[in-house]
Amino acid sequence: MMKDVTYRIRLFDPNRDSEPHWEAFTIPYAPGMTVLDGLWKVKELHAPGLAWRSSCRMGVCGSCGMLINGKPGLACNTQISELHALTVAVAPLPNFDIIRDLVPDLAPMFGTHQALLPYVIREDVEERENPTAEFWQSAHELEQYLQFSYCIKCGCCMAACPTFATDALYSGPMPLAQAHRYNSDTRDGGFAVRKEVLAGNAGPWRCHYAGECSRVCPKGVDPAKAIQLMKRELVLDLLHLRKQGCPAPVAKKPTEIKRRDGVPDAPARTV
Amino acid sequence: MMKDQKLWTWHLAAGVVIAVFLGLHMLTMHLDALIPIRALNVASEQRAIDWANVVARGRSVFFAVTYVVLLGAALFHGLYGLRNILLELNPAAGLKKLVGAVLLLAGLGLFVFGTWAAVASHTLAKTF
Numbered sequence: 001m002m003k004d005v006t007y008r009i010r011l012f013d014p015n016r017d018s019e020p021h022w023e024a025f026t027i028p029y030a031p032g033m034t035v036l037d038g039l040w041k042v043k044e045l046h047a048p049g050l051a052w053r054s055s056c057r058m059g060v061c062g063s064c065g066m067l068i069n070g071k072p073g074l075a076c077n078t079q080i081s082e083l084h085a086l087t088v089a090v091a092p093l094p095n096f097d098i099i100r101d102l103v104p105d106l107a108p109m110f111g112t113h114q115a116l117l118p119y120v121i122r123e124d125v126e127e128r129e130n131p132t133a134e135f136w137q138s139a140h141e142l143e144q145y146l147q148f149s150y151c152i153k154c155g156c157c158m159a160a161c162p163t164f165a166t167d168a169l170y171s172g173p174m175p176l177a178q179a180h181r182y183n184s185d186t187r188d189g190g191f192a193v194r195k196e197v198l199a200g201n202a203g204p205w206r207c208h209y210a211g212e213c214s215r216v217c218p219k220g221v222d223p224a225k226a227i228q229l230m231k232r233e234l235v236l237d238l239l240h241l242r243k244q245g246c247p248a249p250v251a252k253k254p255t256e257i258k259r260r261d262g263v264p265d266a267p268a269r270t271v
Numbered sequence: 272m273m274k275d276q277k278l279w280t281w282h283l284a285a286g287v288v289i290a291v292f293l294g295l296h297m298l299t300m301h302l303d304a305l306i307p308i309r310a311l312n313v314a315s316e317q318r319a320i321d322w323a324n325v326v327a328r329g330r331s332v333f334f335a336v337t338y339v340v341l342l343g344a345a346l347f348h349g350l351y352g353l354r355n356i357l358l359e360l361n362p363a364a365g366l367k368k369l370v371g372a373v374l375l376l377a378g379l380g381l382f383v384f385g386t387w388a389a390v391a392s393h394t395l396a397k398t399f
Contacts, residue, residue, distance in 0.1 A: 167359045199276035206359060235280045
């Protein structure tokens with residue numbers, strides 16, 4: 001079992017450095033250590049000024065996306081042992097400007113995300129703002145977009161996309177997959193509004209289906225599939241073959257509820 | 272400027288046209304011994320490249336039209352793909368327009384030339 005592990009970290013302080021540079025740090029290894037744990041150890045023992053983003057430590061918040069041994073991933077979700085290497089090379093996510101050290105500037109990604117209207121759009125604004133009940137949706141309809149809703153916006157897919165690497169005007173896999181997530185949600189009626197953006201240059205047309213976005217996604221989302229499905233939807237729309245149902249109605253309240261025999265009453269409230 | 276939604280749809284449609292007409296070409300010219308279809312090589316039961324068959328296809332309005340349609344589909348499909356590759360290099364806005372204009376003119380020029388060639392060979396074949 002290895003005792004030490006060497007971290008090679010790409011550092012960049014815009015107030016001090018003109019170019020990013022690599023530095024190596026050796027830290028003691030402990031079984032179960034994640035790449036994020038190692039970064040904390042490096043900060044504790046060698047580089048107190050080292051900067052990165054992290055929060056939840058359990059692969060949920062999407063803050064700690066970085067390039068780990070050449071592959072975009074979450075530092076908190078990557079065990080050092082699974083890298084099968086004595087050296088861990090850590091760099092900020094490519095395809096983004098660097099704010100400092102391992103902190104990429106994700107603002108352009110979120111700007112594009114926002115431009116593609118990633119929320120439920122409906123005409124019944126009153127019901128949306130002051131809901132009286134949930135919107136009705138079947139389990140099958142939920143499955144059409146469920147996996148895309150697992151996206152945590154970590155930016156790993158954007159860092160892996162070869163098209164986004166060369167074409168800064170390409171919207172990228174995350175915003176497009178999220179636009180498709182809402183387009184395919186039966187509670188949503190915003191396809192026509194989003195289409196104004198998606199039918200043009202900002203749409204899915206530059207995607208060549210390299211599939212790297214889906215390969216690196218730490219949540220198992222398949223953005224490449226979402227983009228191809230979006231292309232199909234837009235083509236069907238142009239040919240007037242797209243089924244555009246009304247957004248899902250408000251679910252009816254149950255009218256007859258009978259307690260089953262033998263079900264005990266709930267205990268009395270204590271608060 | 273036409274929206275990419277429309278261009279992409281035509282790109283797909285052109286791909287289908289190419290697949291059908293290239294299939295027809297393969298059946299006519301390369302698989303004639305394996306899958307002999309009398310309607311495609313009407314003049315002779317020998318090879319597709321026999322002079323009699325060549326002239327017969329030249330006289331056929333059907334073949335003249337398919338040449339032109341295949342040419343148009345292949346030009347659009349190929350040049351749209353080339354445009355996407357070039358635009359991926361992220362040229363400046365002016366250069367982007369220039370790329371579109373040059374490819375459009377090149378496509379139209381090649382289509383006119385190819386159509387003229389198809390019509391000319393059809394006219395010539397009728398003299399034999």
